[in-house]
């Protein structure tokens with residue numbers, strides 16, 4: 001009861017109303033105060049009172065990680081003793097399943113007294129499927145197709161977390177939820193405004209990853225993608241920035257490929273090729289978007305992996321953590337590297353080339369300095385973003401080679417859905 005009084009007091013403060021005697025005397029009788037979800041399209045809030053009020057304002061928001069509080073307040077017309085408001089998500093984009101919406105009504109009587117209902121919550125659920133759930137520490141994985149899929153992908157997620165912790169010293173800070181759909185189409189139907197090639201999407205502000213994983217590719221594409229996406233999410237949490245800090249793409253993708261586990265034969269072949277034929281790009285050119293061409297994209301991921309592997313083995317995990325945090329503080333790429341490693345992007349490239357036996361690259365004597373602000377990086381580290389990834393086989397058939405990789409473009413989408421580069425391997429076509 002005491003807690004409720006404190007809560008009420010805070011609510012009243014929040015809505016700018018002093019808890020004076022007058023306000024406390026107004027306590028409307030509420031018959032009905034509910035919300036109904038029609039996922040992913042809308043949430044309808046309904047209020048029914050025993051008696052009349054002059055004015056009703058609905059305040060609602062979704063629980064998420066954010067640098068700014070940004071709830072919505074809507075004056076709702078009173079119809080007799082009832083009020084109803086529908087939040088149409090097709091206008092804004094929708095939060096993922098599992099997201100929690102809270103709401104409260106602020107009611108005013110004819111004398112101007114105000115009363116705010118205690119916050120209530122409702123969880124958005126995708127009821128189209130019979131979800132099953134497996135859990136491990138800090139991971140909840142929901143799936144519905146293929147008995148073995150859930151446990152298999154949970155194992156991959158746990159292994160990925162262990163590797164992030166053991167080899168980078170970076171821990172998951174908040175529980176992550178996976179929703180594994182049985183096909184990429186099922187997954188896409190759960191997200192308004194998603195590209196029709198997307199096979200996965202990470203809602204980092206909700207700590208939620210959605211993927212479309214048919215059982216026949218769960219053991220390969222599924223396992224790798226779980227670890228890759230989880231790494232983006234965990235590193236995103238660790239390096240969250242509320243001051244506009246960014247990470248270069250080569251660092252983000254290099255860390256995520258590193259987190260997939262042992263490099264596959266395609267990655268090793270790329271690196272060997274890069275050394276033998278001197279095919280690596282200037283590292284500085286991988287600060288922003290990766291090349292769109294398949295082979296060049298493949299090389300960009302493999303090169304990024306190799307650089308991260310070198311940084312971790314030569315300088316250790318503390319420096320890597322330091323770098324991520326320094327970038328989150330808003331330092332430019334060169335400045336952050338100088339501060340932590342004593343060299344800029346070019347210096348790092350020279351050290352890495354030398355360590356793996358690649359020929360040195362002629363660095364222009366006075367390179368144009370690039371700051372974080374001037375680089376078209378895919379995603380501001382700390383900003384709430386969602387990251388669609390391509391499905392394993394929704395793209396044109398891959399060429400005959402060890403792996404096929406595609407870049408999926410960059411662009412802003414509603415709800416800050418940001419397209420993202422992602423490594424794709426060659427897999428059989430599925431539904």
Ligand SMILES: [Zn+2]
Nearest residue numbers: 253256421422
């Ligand atoms: Zn990635």
